[in-house]
Amino acid sequence: MGISVDTFFLELNGQGTLQAQIQQMIAEGILSGRFHVGEKLPSSRKLAAHLGVSRITVTLAYTELLANDYLTAKGRSGYYVSQNAPVPPKYSPVPRGTETVDWDKTLARRFSDGDVLPKPSNWRDYRYPFIYGQADRTLFDHANWRLCAVRALGHKDFESLTADYVDQDDPLLIEFIARHTLPRRGIAARPEEILITLGAQNALWLASRILLTHNRNAVIEDPCYYALRSLLDHWDCTVTPLSVDRDGLPPEALPDQTDVIFTTPSHQSPTTATMPVNRRSHLLERAKELDAMVVEDDYEFEMAFLGAPSPALKSMDRDGRVVYVGSFSKSLFPGLRLGYMVGSEPFIREARALRSLVLRHPPGHIQRTAAYFLSLGHYDAQIRRMSKTLAKRRDAMDTAIAEHGLTVAGRGVLGGSSMWMSAPDHVDMTRLAHKLQSQSVHIEPGAPFFSGPEKPQNFYRLGYSSIAAERIAPGVKLIADAIRTS
Incomplete structure (x- = not known):
């Protein structure tokens, strides 16, 4: 395999002769592991034209590296990285100087100091x-997912694969969610009230960004999903954690100044408590008294193998104050990063606009593949x-x-x-x-x-x-x- 000539460039204020700079540039590439043993270097003519130097300058640099066993020549084929070159096992870029940026002063916000769960890569x-x-590979339907992905690559789906949806979503996926997924939770929603997200985390970010400001108050469960708490800590709003009990979040404990309530009523995270229907009704009544919005994260409702899941809080909502968040991450695989949110049309309109400003839309090919997998019965x-x-x-x-x-x-x-x-x-x-x-x-x-x-x-x-x-x-x-x- 050849090394692209585009990876070579000379420093503007490089020290030494051009020949010495070229030697150093190639030697550093080899010593750092960026150039591997056996890889072919560009021809002297091509590298000279790329760097804007004479061909003899490049030839002399190659010759010196050949003498030092960094390179080897193969007849008329050209120059290659030598088997005897001191190549490290992994690529490690060579620092080109000492950074002078004062990062304590430069960073306006820090996002790396939140709580995380240790999860070894192996x-x-x-x-x-x-x-x-995490997904269990023994349970995942690789074969049919692959077939759906190939189908989504076909000529018929060319637009879903290549088009910029701007702020829209795959209509097939939206239709499936509206006609099949949401009715199982007792929710009726029009396409204008559904938005596809990059997983539940993205949905929670969108909801919090739209509903909260520095003078509004959010309530979260304690304990709760740690990433949600970290997310809200960066919005400069007031965050009040409320301890959950065996039935989840207690509505009577909600402060009078509450503006937004984040809750996981069907399967509390992480205690797994399920909020009874009467408490759900009480929560909605209390939210109405406070004129507060409720963000319902309905994760893992599909995993109700011991009995039918309770109706979603959104299904009991008559005022439009519940924003419903769902995800395919737990039921399919977390790397899919595909979720959805359901809310009143004015809210979804703003969420759609905000999503478009940040990431446009989730990849069309992923949406169409998931739509096929769901609609063909493989998901069920x-x-x-x-x-x-x-x-x-x-x-x-x-x-x-x-x-x-x-x-x-x-x-x-x-x-x-x-x-x-x-x-x-x-x-x-x-x-x-x-x-x-x-x-x-x-x-x-x-x-x-x-x-x-x-x-x-x-x-x-x-x-x-x-x-x-x-x-x-x-x-x-x-x-x-x-x-x-x-």
């Missing part, structure tokens, strides 16, 4: 991966297959947890793919999670989900969407043993 290599929200088949498997894993979790005396702090009454656990108060689960990695066990510490400086350290989450049923019991035993000896 988690699939763990023997006991109690990880949440996958949900049935996942539900059946998750039910078995849930039984294995219940049995193992009871056998080893672990404490469940929350389990989804209708299903789901995780359990919220608590250890004795003195146990630091963040430290224990790190220790368990040496035994090929991955668990998620619960501290990042809590608000405030004094976060409880004894909670943790056990996901079972990506661990084989037969590995659950021995994995739970290792966790129990580690907690007992802490």
Whole structure:
């Protein structure tokens, strides 16, 4: 493989002769690993024309590098990076100077200091991966997804593949969501009231950006999805965390100054609590009293394998004050980054305009592929297959947890793919999670989900969407043993 001539350039204020600068440029490319052993360099004529120097200058530089064993010549074929060149295993750019920017002064906002969950990139290599929200390759319908992707690449779908939708979405995907997905949640919506997003996180960002300002007040659950809390912290609005109980967010605790309520009523994140219908009605009544908007994140409603899911809060909304957020990330795969939001037309109009300013729209090919996968029945088949498997894993979790005396702090009454656990108060689960990695066990510490400086350290989450049923019991035993000896 040849090295493109476009990767070569001379520094404006380079030191030394042109021949020396060319030698240094090529040597640095080899030493940094940017140029690999066996790669062919541009011809002396082509490189000279590109750099605007004489051909003899390039030839002399090549000759010197050849003598130093950086390059090797192959007859009339040209010059190549030598097998004996000191090439490092990975590309590591050579610094071209010391940065003088004062980043403490330059950065107007910081987004890197929020709470995050540690998630090793090689988690699939763990023997006991109690990880949440990741796809199980044994359950995913690769074959039909591939067929749908190929179909979406066809001539018939050329416009959906290549067109700039500007602020619009794939009409086939919108139609499926309106006619099939939303009615299952008791929601009726027109296309003008539906917007496709890059997952639920993007939907929450859009909703918070539109509904909140520096003089408005938001209420979040405590504990809650940690990324939502970090997101709101950057909007300069007032954020009030309210502790959830076994039924989710308590409406009577909402402050009188509340403007926007963020809640996960069907499957509270992360405790998995399901809000009863009467409390949902109470929440809507309280929101009406406050003239507050409600953002409902209805994640994982498809995973209700123990019973029919309760109607969505949006289905009970008669005032248009609920913004509904859904996602295909948990039911298909998180890398899809495809979700949707439903709201009154004036709200969706603004969300559509804001999305267009930031990212235009989610890729058309992804939308059309998902539309085919959903409309051809593959999605429903996958949900049935996942539900059946998750039910078995849930039984294995219940049995193992009871056998080893672990404490469940929350389990989804209708299903789901995780359990919220608590250890004795003195146990630091963040430290224990790190220790368990040496035994090929991955668990998620619960501290990042809590608000405030004094976060409880004894909670943790056990996901079972990506661990084989037969590995659950021995994995739970290792966790129990580690907690007992802490």
